[in-house]
Amino acid sequence: ILPVLDDFELALKNCKAKDDFYKGIQIIYSHLIDALQSQGLKPIEAQGKKFDPYYHEALLAEESDKEENTVLEEMQKGYMLHDKVIRHSKVKVAKPRRETESKEQQKAEKEGGNNKTLIN
Numbered sequence: 001i002l003p004v005l006d007d008f009e010l011a012l013k014n015c016k017a018k019d020d021f022y023k024g025i026q027i028i029y030s031h032l033i034d035a036l037q038s039q040g041l042k043p044i045e046a047q048g049k050k051f052d053p054y055y056h057e058a059l060l061a062e063e064s065d066k067e068e069n070t071v072l073e074e075m076q077k078g079y080m081l082h083d084k085v086i087r088h089s090k091v092k093v094a095k096p097r098r099e100t101e102s103k104e105q106q107k108a109e110k111e112g113g114n115n116k117t118l119i120n
Contacts, residue, residue, distance in 0.1 A: 044078035046089040064094035
């Protein structure tokens with residue numbers, strides 16, 4: 001059922017027109033969430049939290065001014081069922097900025113360069 005929730009969230013997030021169809025989908029999604037929560041399903045809070053491997057799976061690390069290992073972005077929502085993790089939140093976490101960067105790296109950042117690291 002979690003992939004169905006993912007599809008609803010993706011559809012609602014990427015819907016450009018906020019018309020009656022959108023509102024109908026939003027109502028159906030809300031009813032589904034309410035029904036699942038009444039059975040013990042809870043989303044895992046991730047955004048802005050300290051990375052916790054019990055709840056989170058780090059996919060990316062990005063240089064940031066935020067405290068190290070702070071969750072910068074939730075890429076896929078995680079869930080618990082009756083206080084047991086059934087899917088970890090897939091997240092991007094903060095890593096400290098390097099003190100000494102080369103001029104090429106500084107130039108690349110100004111031009112929209114990539115300072116992300118893929119975590120395997």
